[in-house]
Amino acid sequence: MFINHLAIKNFRNYVEADIHFVEGLNLLIGNNGSGKTNLLEAIHYISYGKPIRIAKEADLVRFSANDFFLETGFNRQDLDHQIRIYYSPDQKRYQYDGVELSKKSALIGQLVVVPFSPEDADVIRGGAAQRRRAMDIILCSSNQQYLKNLKWYNKTLKQRNALLQDFHQGYHQEKELKQWDKILVDYGDYLMECRRKFTQDIKQEILQIVGELNFPYKHLDLIYDPSVQPSLFSKTLESNFEKDISYGWTTSGPHRDDLKFILNHKPVAKFASRGQQRLISLLFRLAEVELYFKQVYEYPVIIIDEAFIELDNQSVDLIVDKLLSYPQIILASADPEVINHRKVNRKFKIGQGSVEKIKI
Ligand SMILES: Nc1ncnc2c1ncn2[C@@H]1O[C@H](COP(=O)(O)OP(=O)(O)O)[C@@H](O)[C@H]1O
Ligand SMILES: [Mg+2]
Structure with a gap:
């Protein structure tokens, strides 16, 4: 391209x-x-x-x-x-x-386009929201279905949170809330499955590049860290019901996922040098480029x-x-x-x- x-x-x-x-x-x-x-x-x-x-x-x-x-x-x-x-x-x-x-x-x-910029290191140094954003941007640009599911998941989450707020104020609509749960689980399960697969694929690409360029990062690991076990999303929503009502928002689901960067068994964000963090964030970008190529046969x-x-x-x-x-x-x-x-x-x-x- x-x-x-x-x-x-x-x-x-x-x-x-x-x-x-x-x-x-x-x-x-x-x-x-x-x-x-x-x-x-x-x-x-x-x-x-x-x-x-x-x-x-x-x-x-x-x-x-x-x-x-x-x-x-x-x-x-x-x-x-x-x-x-x-x-x-x-x-x-x-x-x-x-x-x-x-x-x-x-x-x-x-x-x-794949951007390489000073902000790239935020994927390591920033919060979980930044890592979810990074995953979502990559997945959305190559998978229309993911884009649709993400949009609907966010809409449904907003509705559910609004109902939780109402509940908090005494308007009890348990039945309606349960209906939203089912939809949330359908979209959420899809997002989690895509993110799990993405983590696996991008990790492979990173390790491939590490080998090719001979960087000393053979013990680099990338771990998808979902806030709920994907198969237990529905059950978790049920068991967190009281908690969600008292907080007034949904405390579990892919909107709270994270991605962990580990080097030599230690979190990169805490223990790697700034130079190492930047290099790993660039490797993540390069891997994104290669992953895109594998999907559509064009860079x-x-x-x-x-x-x-x-x-x-x-x-x-x-x-x-x-x-x-x-x-x-x-x-x-x-x-x-x-x-x-x-x-x-x-x-x-x-x-x-x-x-x-x-x-x-
Ligand atoms: N909406 C805007 N309208 C006019 N100038 C803007 C606007 N947003 C940013 N700028 C100006 O753009 C300049 C920064 O441009 P930027 O592309 O970041 O520079 P650099 O060449 O250093 O990358 C600043 O001087 C800033 O004031
Ligand atoms: Mg600039």
Whole structure:
């Protein structure tokens, strides 16, 4: 998969930009605050319908503008496609190959990008919610059924929690609550089964890459840690009934799952160095790329934003070489020498919301 073209209007610090990418390595060079991350965020938003950093959609509109527009042309499985997004506070429009879509989530899985960014280490250093988000993003981009189940699970959970709140206030609707339980279990069981399988698959990919690049992480383990035993979800909801009522929310289920990173039998978050944590988070990303390839026989577009901080030179070299084996990489950095001596296919200078193609 590769992106040919990106047009942006009033997005973050860009008034207007029109960029033509090529296959291979595209380098974006610019000082701090020039708009490199913003540009990658535009690509990320087209791909996932979400900014890279946690932000509201309204924050994506350029200060003092009212709306933004994004358009991209890309190639998937040898066919050209186009996505257009228009956003204003009272109108959102999504188009795929000229056809209007009723919801943003229909875009997920069309243009697939895998981002490597400074925030990647949050998957290890952050809370369980970040790990669930990481799993969900990957699963949703390759499995429409998962995306649907997740949406319905979250809706059902909201309903159940609202009823629990009512219960708390004296409106007893036990029968209705039990009906929601059954639906919650159906969606929840599916999510847990997918996450269990995902953990197994991604762990295998990580170990494969560890072997290939000869990293000293042979005793790296990844463990899916569900909040309830999948086969006992229904029973657990029943036995937690009183507790859920007194808390006013659902205390068990996949919305409380976690994923554990273990190195040499110790949790990576607690005992590994920051450099090791970052490297393991990059391995997780690389594994995501390989896993995607195994599912659809095509590599996603790689976007990289200053992802190599905290790493030693040798690790950076190994990771960069691996990344350069993929069909398209869009890499942003303040350091023009970031990928020292390797072949750059196209180079852009980013400066306060402007993009200029420069000679290599
Ligand atoms: N909605 C917005 N409108 C205009 N400028 C914005 C908006 N959001 C962020 N910015 C500006 O974008 C700049 C940061 O751009 P960024 O892409 O993060 O820089 P970098 O090149 O360092 O990655 C900041 O100067 C910030 O003020
Ligand atoms: Mg940046």
